[in-house]
Amino acid sequence: MEFQWSPEDEAFRQEIRSFIKDTLPADWTGFADDTAEQREFSRSVGHQLGARGWLVLAWPEEYGGLNASYWQQLIFKEETGYHRVPGINSNGVNNIGPSIMIYGNEEQKKRYLPGIASGDLYFCQMFTEPQAGSDLGSLQTRAVRDGDYYIVNGQKTFTSDAHRSDYGWLAARTDPDAPKHKGISTFVMPTDLPGITITPLINVLGEHSLNQVFFDNVRLLAEQLVGLENQGWYQIMTTLDLERSGMERWAPAKRLLDDLIDFARREKKDGTGLPPAARQRLADFAVMS
Numbered sequence: 001m002e003f004q005w006s007p008e009d010e011a012f013r014q015e016i017r018s019f020i021k022d023t024l025p026a027d028w029t030g031f032a033d034d035t036a037e038q039r040e041f042s043r044s045v046g047h048q049l050g051a052r053g054w055l056v057l058a059w060p061e062e063y064g065g066l067n068a069s070y071w072q073q074l075i076f077k078e079e080t081g082y083h084r085v086p087g088i089n090s091n092g093v094n095n096i097g098p099s100i101m102i103y104g105n106e107e108q109k110k111r112y113l114p115g116i117a118s119g120d121l122y123f124c125q126m127f128t129e130p131q132a133g134s135d136l137g138s139l140q141t142r143a144v145r146d147g148d149y150y151i152v153n154g155q156k157t158f159t160s161d162a163h164r165s166d167y168g169w170l171a172a173r174t175d176p177d178a179p180k181h182k183g184i185s186t187f188v189m190p191t192d193l194p195g196i197t198i199t200p201l202i203n204v205l206g207e208h209s210l211n212q213v214f215f216d217n218v219r220l221l222a223e224q225l226v227g228l229e230n231q232g233w234y235q236i237m238t239t240l241d242l243e244r245s246g247m248e249r250w251a252p253a254k255r256l257l258d259d260l261i262d263f264a265r266r267e268k269k270d271g272t273g274l275p276p277a278a279r280q281r282l283a284d285f286a287v288m289s
Contacts, residue, residue: 009071016054016079023048030084032207038086039164046087046119055093056117063101063109064117074247081251088248091161092116092123095242096169103186103227103235112167112188124165125243126156126189126213127236133158136171137180137233141215143172143187145222150174150187152195152218162198162211165191169239175230186232187224194218254289261286 005013023045031038049055057073059065068076080088097116100108115121132139141154152172162168168189175183191198195218201210227235261282264274274282 005071005075009075012072013075013079016076019048019052020079020083020085024083024085028084030086032209034208042086043119044087045085046089048119049085049087050117050119053117055088055119056097059097059101059113059117063097063113077247078251081248082255084252084255087119089116089119089122089161089165090248091125091165091169092121094246094248095125095239096123098242099169099186099235099239100188100226102238107223108188108226115166121167122161122165124159124162124168124191125239126159126162126168126170128158129155130157136236137184139171139173139184141170141172142176143170143174143185143220145174146219148222149219150222150225152189152215152220154215156213156215157211158201159198159211159213160209162191162213163200163208167191168213171232171236174232178230181233183230184232184236185229186226186235187220188226189218189220189224193220250289257282257285257289 046055053064053066054076056063056065057068057076059067061067066072079085093116097113100112104112112121116123127136127139129139129141139154141152141156143150143152150172152170154172156162156168156170159168168191170187170189171184172187173183174185177183189196195216197214197216199212199214200208201212202208203210264278264282267273273279
C-alpha cells in the first residue's frame, strides 16, 4: 500500500500553509477572542476562508461547499487546527449547518447556510443546563407557544462561544407532560433578543470561551422552530453525532504537546531539566500522537 499523499493533496496542503503564512502574524500562537479587536480579526480571517469555500469543504456545492474529498477535509482541519487558525466556527460548520440541511425547511436553509459558509454567521450550541449535562433529556428550559411566538424561559450553561455568536441552536421543552425524550424541540435562537443574558464562565487559564445563558420571557418567532415540534431529541442526537469526532480535535492537541515539549527543553529548574519519569511520559504522548 502506498502511504503518500497525491500531488493534488500535497498542492492543497501547500496552498493552505501559504494562506496561513500570509494571513497570520509570524509569531502567532492564537488567542481566545476576548477583545473586540481580536474578534474582528477572527471574523476577517473567517471571511477569507469562506471566500475560498474552505469553511465548508465537505458541504454540497448547492449550499456553498466544495464537495471535497475526505483527504482534503482532513488536510484542511489538520493544518488550521495545528496552527490555531481563527475564524472557523466549528459549531456552525460541522454540527449545526448540517443539522439544518437535514431538518430545516427551504427558507431556513436559504437564510442560514450561506451565512455559515461565508463566515458571516456564527452559531453556538444551547444544550447543556445546570441539571442536564450527560442526562440531556432532563433539560428544563421551556418554550411555550403563544400565537406566532414561543415564550422561552430557562438557563443554559457551559455554552461555548455564546458571547461571540449570532445564533444559538436551542433545545427546549415544548411538552412538559410528555416523556422526557419526547417533549423537546429545536430552534434557531438569535442571541440578541430581549430577555437573553449571557454571562462568562472563566476557565482555569483565565480564558473566556464558555458562558451561562439566561432566558427571561424571550419572545422567539415560531418560524424559528426547526423540524417538527416535540421531535427535537432526534435532531439533537444528529447534531451530537456530528460533533463527536474530527481532526480539528487531534491537531490542536498535537500542537499543545509540541509546545509542551519545547517548553520542557528550554526551561530548567535548579540547573536541571525534567526528571526521567516526566521525560518518559512526554515521550509516550509523542509516540501515541
